[in-house]
Amino acid sequence: MNVPFLRWLRARFDLAHDMADPAEIVADVEAGIAFKGTNLWVLFFAILVASVGLNVNSTAVIIGAMLISPLMGPIVGVGFGAATSDVDMVRRGLKNLSIAAGLSVLVSALYFSFTPLTDAGSELLARTQPTTWDVAIALFGGAAGAIGFTRREVSNVVPGVSIATALMPPLCTAGYGLATAHWAFMAGALYLFCLNAAFISLAMFLVARILPLPQHAFENRRQARRAKLLFWAVAVLTAVPSVYLAARIVQRTTFEHNAQRFVDEELNLPGAYVVTRRIEADKRTINVLLTGRLLTPAQLRGIRARLAAYRLPRAQLTVRQGLAQLDSADARALRTSLLEDLRSRNEQTMAGYDTRLAQLQQLLAQQAADHTGLPAPETLLREVQAEHPTVRQLGLSRLVQPAADSLRADTTVVVAVRTARPLPATEAQRLTQWLAARAGRQPVRLLLEPAAQDAPPARPVPPRQQRAGRR
Incomplete structure (x- = not known):
């Protein structure tokens, strides 16, 4: 009775049915490990963007630095190489990750040595000490990234993992600590980066072991057995301290939560x-x-x-x-508390502004629809496309024509239409008549914008080429 249910579960959670070709996965991993050319330039720019974001306390800029940072490449390479018994890949991944991390700390330290803004904002302070949630996010996010990385179709999983696991900001925070001699900041930020990298690599290792990926070929069985024992030893040595440190972080977070509640109550x-x-x-x-x-x-x-x-x-x-x-x-504690309170209030204010702006936009759209007698532009576009499939975009506006003396001003409904190809005159006239009937016989003016995909006019052939063609 349980066998069909187990088969159903296996079919639902099967990761192999949409897995990319192993050769493509290996090629992508190899491309992400190397730090030269494009990857090296992108690394430098990501360092500077993250440093500026931390310096001006901008969450949006920091998120952008996370997205463009190439640090996930060597971390994925270490986990993937360990899972497929590729000693050379693991060695190159660790080497390039160390070089990239060192460059990140040094370049960010150079930036913070020359910037006139030396205060530590809330975004920077948030990267000085890891919490339980950072460990959980690194493990679960790394597993999601490993699954997304091995799929045939590109998805937004890997960029999401880059944002969630935050690899570049801790290194830039360590650079700030080095530049300003805040050694506690530097140690805490490096601690956070090492934990994130270890758990992402561990998650990649576990996911890659589940997938049907070919193992690296060795010259003999003895060498293969020795390499596998070495990889498992490295995995255990990486996982055990990480789990121990994660348990310590859980204890510390629990103590801090209970202490905060005790003081408040x-x-x-x-x-x-x-x-x-x-x-x-x-x-x-x-x-x-x-x-x-x-x-x-x-x-x-x-x-x-x-x-x-x-x-x-x-x-x-x-x-x-x-x-x-x-x-x-x-x-210092009072200043940090004030910064956190200010950041929280700013986020709440911006969320309120966004909600209010959406309400006003909806209200304006409703008022425009009420005055024109036509539905919202999205609804009207669908209705128009049912009879005129070449229409691609549509916009509504009201044109008020002031009247002389005491006469009432005239209002004309202007409908701007953009089509995939030029609209014939008869079809345009029929569309104008339909819009006037739909608007309740209000004056309607149809504005035909240039076609979205007009072909450029053909160039005249020079006489010399014409004679050559006749020959």
């Missing part, structure tokens, strides 16, 4: 306000600066007793009261 008391909070998961410390009403020692003991209820049994809570206790670390 237990220390926001009437008359007392939280100015800054410094949460260090590695040291399991919570350092809070309060202002306003002073808390008594008994109140502080009661608050510390509540730590266990938030799964923070061994956490150390330090509460400083009064702005006189403000230090440089508090100033």
Whole structure:
């Protein structure tokens, strides 16, 4: 009874039916590994675009740098080479990835050494410390990218993975840390890049092992067995530390989440306000600066007793009261909090503007349709194309002709039409009559724009070529 169901599942989740030819996949992987010519120029431009985006705190520019960055090539090459037992491909992938990462850090450091804008924005600060979600995105996104990379038809999966896994911005953030001597920023950004690269390569390795791809040919079985053992050892050595680091990140993220909730619920008391909070998961410390009403020692003991209820049994809570206790670390934390709040408010404002703009555009289209007596341009285009298939584009507008003295102004409905080829006069007249009837007998003027695909006029043949043709 379960066999048909298993066959149905296998047919639904089969990855081999639309897989590209293995030779094409290998050629694409080889083209992405090399950093010379086009790939090298694109790498330099992606570095500069990402550095500018981080410098001016522009999310759109950073996304553009992720899209054009060629860093996915050698990472995919390492995972694919390990899955197909190609020692040379793995070696070249690791070499080129190291060169590309080093160039990215150095070029971005050079940029941040000369730019007049030296403040760290929210986009840059977001790349200084990996979280649990970064690890999950790298693993699942890498698996999706591996599947999309091996398909016959090109899809938007690989560009989406480039955006989701964010390889170039962490390297440019490391360059910022190198240029400004923020070693914690540099270490955290490189840590994030290494985790992303390791999990993307691991996902590519696992997907490629599932697919029916030919293995690299060796001279003898002993050499093949040795190479496979080496690849599995490298995969395990890569996966085990990555999983360990991912588990540590999960623990740190959980601690930070519980600590944030504890501060929000237990220390926001009437008359007392939280100015800054410094949460260090590695040291399991919570350092809070309060202002306003002073808390008594008994109140502080009661608050510390509540730590266990938030799964923070061994956490150390330090509460400083009064702005006189403000230090440089508090100033940096306050500045970071203000930047995050400003970025969140800007995103909400822009989302509200986009929604309002869409509503206004819809309202204007509806008002135009009501005044002309015709439906929306999209609907009218479909109706016109039913009788005139050569029509490709259509636009509506109202032409108001001011009247003299006290006479009422006349309004003419203008319909602009673009066709694939010139419209005959009889067909144009019939279309004008139909539009006038559709508009309720309002005056309609048909504006025929030049054909979308007009052929250029033929050039006259010179007399010498004519004589040569007659000969």
